[in-house]
Amino acid sequence: MIAMTAAEIAQIVNGSLTELSPDSLITEIPCIDSRKATTANFFVAFKGEISDGNDFAESAIQNGARFALVTRPISGPSILVADVGQALIDLTRASRLKMKTCKVIGITGSQGKTTTKDFLNHLLSSVGITVAPVGNLNNEIGVPLTLLSCNEETNFCVLEMGARHMGDIAKLVEVARPDIGVVLNVGRAHLGEFGSRSNIAKTKGEMITSLLPGTIAVLGNYDEFTRAMAATTSNKVLNFGERSDCDVRATDVELREGRAHFDLVTPEGRQAVGLQLLGLHQVSNALAAAAVATALGIPIETIAAALSTATASSKWRMELHEVGGLLLINDAYNASPDSMAAALRTLALLSQERGGLSWAFLGKMNELGESAGAEHEAIGRLVSEIGIDHLVQVGTKAFWQNEEKSEDREDLGETTTMHHFDSVTLASALATNFSAGDVVLVKASRSEKLEELAEQLLTVWKERIA
Numbered sequence: 528m529i530a531m532t533a534a535e536i537a538q539i540v541n542g543s544l545t546e547l548s549p550d551s552l553i554t555e556i557p558c559i560d561s562r563k564a565t566t567a568n569f570f571v572a573f574k575g576e577i578s579d580g581n582d583f584a585e586s587a588i589q590n591g592a593r594f595a596l597v598t599r600p601i602s603g604p605s606i607l608v609a610d611v612g613q614a615l616i617d618l619t620r621a622s623r624l625k626m627k628t629c630k631v632i633g634i635t636g637s638q639g640k641t642t643t644k645d646f647l648n649h650l651l652s653s654v655g656i657t658v659a660p661v662g663n664l665n666n667e668i669g670v671p672l673t674l675l676s677c678n679e680e681t682n683f684c685v686l687e688m689g690a691r692h693m694g695d696i697a698k699l700v701e702v703a704r705p706d707i708g709v710v711l712n713v714g715r716a717h718l719g720e721f722g723s724r725s726n727i728a729k730t731k732g733e734m735i736t737s738l739l740p741g742t743i744a745v746l747g748n749y750d751e752f753t754r755a756m757a758a759t760t761s762n763k764v765l766n767f768g769e770r771s772d773c774d775v776r777a778t779d780v781e782l783r784e785g786r787a788h789f790d791l792v793t794p795e796g797r798q799a800v801g802l803q804l805l806g807l808h809q810v811s812n813a814l815a816a817a818a819v820a821t822a823l824g825i826p827i828e829t830i831a832a833a834l835s836t837a838t839a840s841s842k843w844r845m846e847l848h849e850v851g852g853l854l855l856i857n858d859a860y861n862a863s864p865d866s867m868a869a870a871l872r873t874l875a876l877l878s879q880e881r882g883g884l885s886w887a888f889l890g891k892m893n894e895l896g897e898s899a900g901a902e903h904e905a906i907g908r909l910v911s912e913i914g915i916d917h918l919v920q921v922g923t924k925a926f927w928q929n930e931e932k933s934e935d936r937e938d939l940g941e942t943t944t945m946h947h948f949d950s951v952t953l954a955s956a957l958a959t960n961f962s963a964g965d966v967v968l969v970k971a972s973r974s975e976k977l978e979e980l981a982e983q984l985l986t987v988w989k990e991r992i993a
Contacts, residue, residue: 528675545600555567568592569593581601594606634688643816670699693726696730705742711747712749712865714864715727720896787807791827800813807873856968870968888969891975916944920947
């Protein structure tokens with residue numbers, strides 16, 4: 528954290544000190560899990576639906592935490608406040624104003640935020656000290672936690688910003704004050720919460736309309752909603768995509784063993800890029816990172832080299848496991864219609880290259896509201912159109928097809944066989960039918976927890992080939 532005295536912090540958060548010297552210099556970073564607290568942390572006692580962090584504050588201090596930010600008195604060094612969440616926001620706002628040399632990048636979009644963050648973390652770390660969240664800490668807790676992890680030596684801070692309601696991103700931008708604001712795309716994720724893509728666009732667009740003067744907007748050129756955001760700001764705009772009029776673009780794109788290779792073109796020149804991450808959809812994420820790096824003045828040679836060496840660093844996102852000739856793609860972290868379609872196309876391509884069967888183990892895509900039925904049906908049709916051999920439903924029966932159709936139907940078309948299982952354990956038994964050369968995709972919304980299925984499939988397969 529940017530160094531402050533305990534007295535400074537107490538004044539910022541309107542709190543009172545206990546067993547903590549006012550002159551103590553605080554440089555530790557925040558932690559919200561008492562079990563993970565160390566001497567490098569101070570503990571923030573959030574009260575959740577299930578547990579109250581105040582109950583674990585003394586335990587965090589015993590584990591080494593310098594002090595605890597609490598809403599009720601405890602035994603040990605602490606700062607007592609009325610509202611821990613507001614105190615964290617206030618402290619982050621004050622800390623951000625002290626970050627004079629660090630460039631802050633905010634990223635939002637319907638899909639691709641975490642992968643773009645990972646690309647940028649790898650890229651920027653090659654030229655300076657970079658802070659980025661582990662996982663997707665993208666809300667009113669995660670963004671402050673990430674910003675408060677920066678210190679006086681940090682050169683870059685990369686932030687993900689998500690939203691559940693209109694106004695959420697505007698609030699995060701106000702606190703984080705990004706030097707560069709990125710909107711990747713406007714898709715159909717969270718349609719159930721926002722009601723329409725237009726409303727999603729307004730919410731994602733808060734990233735651009737809330738930027739301070741003199742900052743830079745980076746916009747994807749993959750949908751009309753994101754393109755239109757350029758008209759909402761007087762700040763400099765860099766757009767990225769695969770059209771010839773994009774400032775940062777990919778040309779001559781081709782897939783080799785499921786991975787994209789292309790020429791990166793920026794105002795600074797042209798360089799070849801060969802991605803390590805799986806899927807054609809990774810091109811847009813790489814271009815977003817390249818556009819940010821271009822805005823920061825990083826040489827194109829450095830950008831291309833970093834993109835070509837970046838590997839998956841976040842769990843359960845197109846995570847590859849190759850065991851005994853079987854290739855399993857664990858993409859169980861999340862799912863929207865767009866990301867589901869991209870993953871299925873990658874599955875089809877890889878199975879064609881390897882000569883084996885394709886298996887799609889799919890769970891529900893949640894938060895789609897009234898469009899859920901139509902969106903799942905569309906994915907079912909896509910499965911058949913691109914020739915996936917086996918569609919394995921895990922969960923509610925018939926959500927990939929019209930409920931009025933026969934539940935006894937066993938195929939979606941001439942090439943696709945459909946299976947249904949109510950549980951992960953039952954579905955994992957299908958691994959006894961796998962053969963070397965087959966490719967397996969596991970994907971669903973996060974709440975479905977299909978990463979457990981991915982693990983069980985690999986276990987059954989390993990037992991079979993042992």
